[in-house]
Amino acid sequence: MIARWERRMLQIVVLAACGVPLFTGSRGVWLGPYWLKGVQDVPVDLDSHFRYLSGIFLGVGLAFLSCVPAIETKGPRFRMLGGFVVLGGFVVLGGLARLWSLVSVGAPTGGHMFGLAMELGVVPLLMLWQWRFALRWQG
Template identity: 60%
Template sequence: MTLAAERRLLQAVVALACLVPLSVGGESVLRGPGFLGHPPVIPTDLDSHFRYISGIFFAVGIAFASCVPRIEATGLRFRLLGALVVAGGLARLVSLMEVGVPSSGHLFGFAMELGAVPLLMLWQRSFARRWATAPTR
């Protein structure tokens, strides 16, 4: 595979992965815990916190999407965003150990946070190094 083809593939995979925080985060901001089929949360502070975290999740999706056009040159930003996602996955791991196994949607998030995102971080870094040292692209 040429570097140009790999670049397009990496861009497409990252763009596709961005759909998760953009759709889930956006819907969670708008609907609160109701998005997950839960009734309104009492006390209201928990609903507020849920929507706040959802807003951060949505913003992380936007920030990852901003890496797509120049995926080869956004390594520091990409890794910082990835570290935020991995930290969230580790926090989810604490919940899993203390409270129990969450629903399938949350298990999907867990797999993205501690599986897919670290693999994308490694791929982006490897690709960026090869892109930077390639004689022609």
């Protein structure tokens, strides 16, 4: 009974966490960088690159979303997406790049700081939780 409850909680937390890349990725694809605070005039190449990266972010959200059903069996996919296995996957590497920006350029707006916390804090913790849960679920 406890395993079923934990499974449901893990699914709910992962589903909620997926909201971040799904929302911001969609918004970035649709609006480009103009939805960011203070952005007014953007070169065409920067707009293109921003929308490209937003599309990747949206794709990562969809890929994590695909792990929610039968989450106890999705460990390899979940860890690959987060980058836990090689500490260099999509999310963790992006968070490290964002951390480099913070150190070299300065602190971004609150939304980007939230992203940094998700990428280097929440996602690795969720990967550990999923891994530990899957080991107990199997047996």
